[in-house]
Amino acid sequence: MPHQPMNPVVAEVTERIAARSASARQAYLRRVEAAARAAADRPTRAGLGCSNLAHGFAACAGPDRDAVKAVSVPGVAIVSAYNDMLSAHQPFQDYPAWIKAAVRAHGGVAQFAGGVPAMCDGITQGRAGMELSLFSREVIAMATGIALAHDMFDATLLLGVCDKIVPGLLIGALAFGHLPAILVPAGPMASGLPNALKAKVRQAFAEGQASREDLLAAESASYHSPGTCTFYGTANSNQLVVEVMGLHLPGASFVPPGTPLRKALTEAAARRAVEITALGPEYTPISAVVDEKSVVNGVIALLATGGSTNHTLHLVAIAAAAGIQLTWDDFADLSAVVPLMARVYPNGTADINHFAAAGGVQFLVGELLDAGLLHGDVSTVAGPGLDRYRQEPVLDGGTELVWRDGVRASGDLDVLRPVAEPFAADGGLRMLAGNLGRAVIKVSAVAPEHRVVQAPAAVFTSQEAVDAAFQAGELDRDVVIVLRQQGPRANGMPELHALTPAMSAIMSRGHQVALVTDGRMSGASGKIPAAIHCTPEAAAGGPIALVHSGDLIRVDATTGRLDLLVDADVLAARTPTDAPADDLSWTGTGRELFAALRRSVGPADHGASVFGPASAPSAEDFEFSA
Template sequence: MNSVIQEVTERIIERSRQSRQNYLDKIENARLQGPHRGVLSCGNLAHGFAACSTQDKADLTSLTKANIAIVSSYNDMLSAHQPYEAYPQILKDAIRDIGSVAQFAGGVPAMCDGVTQGNPGMDLSLMSRDVIALSTAVGLSHNMFDGALMLGICDKIVPGLLIGSLSFGHLPTVFVPAGPMPSGIPNKEKARVRQMFAQGKVGRKELLESESKSYHSAGTCTFYGTANSNQLVVEVMGLHLPGSSFVNPGTDLRDELTKAAARQVTRLTDLGDNYTPIGHIVDAKAIVNGLVALLATGGSTNHTMHLVAVARAAGYEINWDDFSDISNAVPLLTRIYPNGSADINHFTAAGGMALLFKELLGAGLLHNDVKTICGDGLEQYTKEPTLKDGELTWQDGPAESYDKEVLATVAKPFKPDGGLSVLHGNLGRAVMKTSALREAHCKMKAPAVVFEDQFELADAFKAGDLDKDCIVVVRFQGPAAIGMPELHSLTPPLGVLQDKGFKVALVTDGRMSGASGKVPAAIHVTPEAYHGGLLAKVETGDLIELNTETGEMSLLVSSEELAKRKAMVAHTDKHQVGMGREMFASMRNALTGAEQGACSLFAGSGNQHDS
């Protein structure tokens, strides 16, 4: 086992010893109350199966047949989740065929950052994760279930489903993916048209035509953002069937994997002799495995918050130092847009998850002494699913990459590190995704240009006020201020400035999305400006230094000068009212700092707002 990975794992276990034990005690107590239908009164149980068929009623009354909850994020506005429309019946039929029962326990909301980007709804995006977790808990709260199937893919949805599932950690739980859409136009072409639109060289008609050729059918978007990072991490944590993450929707293989997931969860319940609840699968080693895979593939920076919150739901405390140390220990093995020109389908064709597992296991970068939904260890995840005469089977994955420009080896990686830097200094702490930068590191000292709104930046860009070397500061974008929206709409104008030869970077207490690319972006700055962070005192013209080699993020203004300055006051009212945002005031007030997961669900149990 790699010594750094082992050391990080051991310190997570040690710092979380009591909280993890408390969690295990909680889920064991929940288990001992079962079988749960047995503690329901006749009236309760009658309500619980009133709409079932006669056979299902008989099976549920007997208390010897498993009843599996289905929790789905289906809606037909969101391309990634549209395929889930037919899943409940497929899952129910597969489970009924083996003598058990499934009930649709509840739906959770699923919003799309791609639709809300740059619009008021984006201010609800991060908070929707906690709403999803709460909705999952409501769906599972009826004491009717022996296991669960979770249907979700995209940005906040999978972390929310994970947090909610872990609150019912005594239940065996399998996550069921739906797969990415087939490849559209190349991602580099999409980015080129976006930059041309930002410069006024093409109009809205040309931009929409380009976007529609990229996002063109049911399935997950094909770039390697948060949605596909979710799928990769969940599989590496052992909660997907091997090789099931990136099989396209509407294929025979996808359908058979869906049925197999349904059958598998019934094998893990407490009614048999292979009880494997999700709370036992998601332990410190599984969490570290997820971090390793995320960083070895240049995955989404959003997980520097999501995985912190997920770990907390399982009784573990992780922080950005853990991310940083793991990033320094693992090599970068993939080039998937925005960290390259390939998409997730190209990654699968090059060898995909099976080869990724094989490389990481072979180098001692993954813990193999873990539980998964398929049993002990990760060797089965080095195999890939296939159909032989219509029957689902798994065969050995490829021995080497079919495209070394997309999927490399540990011996010859694209970079020696995972491409995530943690920055610190008088401005606080932040993260920067360096895997997609043009240079290996960001070393920059430049005057600040300060904005308190992403739309102010757009106006300045159009006016030509940013045609210079500068570090753009966009503040009062943090969790407590306005819910921490993604600021991905800043990428095209800043990319244009970079292409003109100017040295530009971004510093913000907001998010920059899983599609963070070639522009250096120190994001998730904590403490956020709204909660007293030094960002609130930065003035246009101040020198800021960013250096990912030294980990420095400093405002080069004397302490005497800073003491004289008054912190700017946030004018966030326009971001807190309208489009339902006023209803989320209590959640915004409860959100922890970015390094603590930007989470409202554990605010009363020891988390502080900022580090």
């Protein structure tokens, strides 16, 4: 099927991003070009002095020592988020040996350049450690920079999967934009307890109708083996988005760990890293892969699948690292023309393995390309053009890795649909604006009758206080829960999934319920309307700091409004009644180590990054109206 012309909205959004970014992008590319010239046409380490180089191969042995010392073949860095506590990253234990052997056989030399931390939001959910989660992205970026700063390498393989890890690795790699970089995933665990059943047990536990033993049994039946969690949260959104951006090998995202195909894809990524260095004819630096078109492709892939709202932060920050200015308005305008093609939990009952079996990324890319909704003329780590991402990897004869055309029809229309028959006409991600500021809301799993909520506010500054009010029966009514002082400046912007079972219970009792917060909910916000990432945040003097319990709030995902229905003169007389933690009280679980990041972090709509603008709009920038 021939491609349709590029969708005019997609084209217009891409053009305005390029125009808006022109100065910053050109400055970034000038830095990249200067670094590339310094490397010239020889391995980067050839520019080191003898003492420097000797330190670089002192621990090597055998042919790898000879290769590094001879400075005649490309050097490939391995930067890994391996640890054996987290299921998604445990499979990376075996990757360095596979990669080194594959690179060696393909005429290069690979070294393990550095490890980066990998936090699990599933473990830290509702705990103090979650307040470090978003900042871990910046730490990962800086750790990646440290690994690559030795001037030993001509390409890098980035081993990471989850939440902040992939964005952090990319931001770090983009600082070395003259180097090729390939992301290497580990794949999802096998399907366990169906997500819908797990959610029921969680809600029953919140209502006191299930024991801790019941809950633990359900959770361990769901998260049960090495590999990525199978629901469609930020981890699996990462994998899909970066594959459509051309940063994985085609079809790499959702191949399970511990399989021959997973190993073959890892070895193929190692070989490809050698092929795309500046020492060969297919030089493809990461700065050429991550451009305005690929960023738009990533947003479209996210919207078409109902992916994690965390990417309204991460994609903005990744783009900024490449000199590209992506805004929430770009997300909103693209969402209006991108159909929702997938239903994967929490937006449906299927998990990511069902999505892959139904046609997965290959079907999605093919449909979106043919509909003129993706840019096909992009650079990728697999070569020029996105058409090759229609193909799926297989082992021919059980041994040889080849790519063949992916399916042209969905294998399960309850999970994955063509552009012409979507689950919804738009991507389900919307921006809200009003006298409470700006916020993100994901409605792909919210029933139409729950997309407009007008109810009295119940104001809190901690998840524990919300849970206590729920347990006391104080929230058994129509309510808009306002949870503030959860933004990046206040306490690091933790995810707030611990609220979901209680809010689900309130809804199941027939009440209207919504959440308004300057914190995060990510890809698992599900059926509850949640206006998240509210900016300016309370700690920056945003209007959310002026809400009192009992005030009427209207959350309207249909018209895109977020309003506090209080007279302007009443609001003008108010002052904030609570404050974020100061440096002395924001301690414990290592939080005191991150105080400098909290002081310098930028607003949510700038990616909540410490590397970009740190100034948030003030309360005076918003007109209060009833």
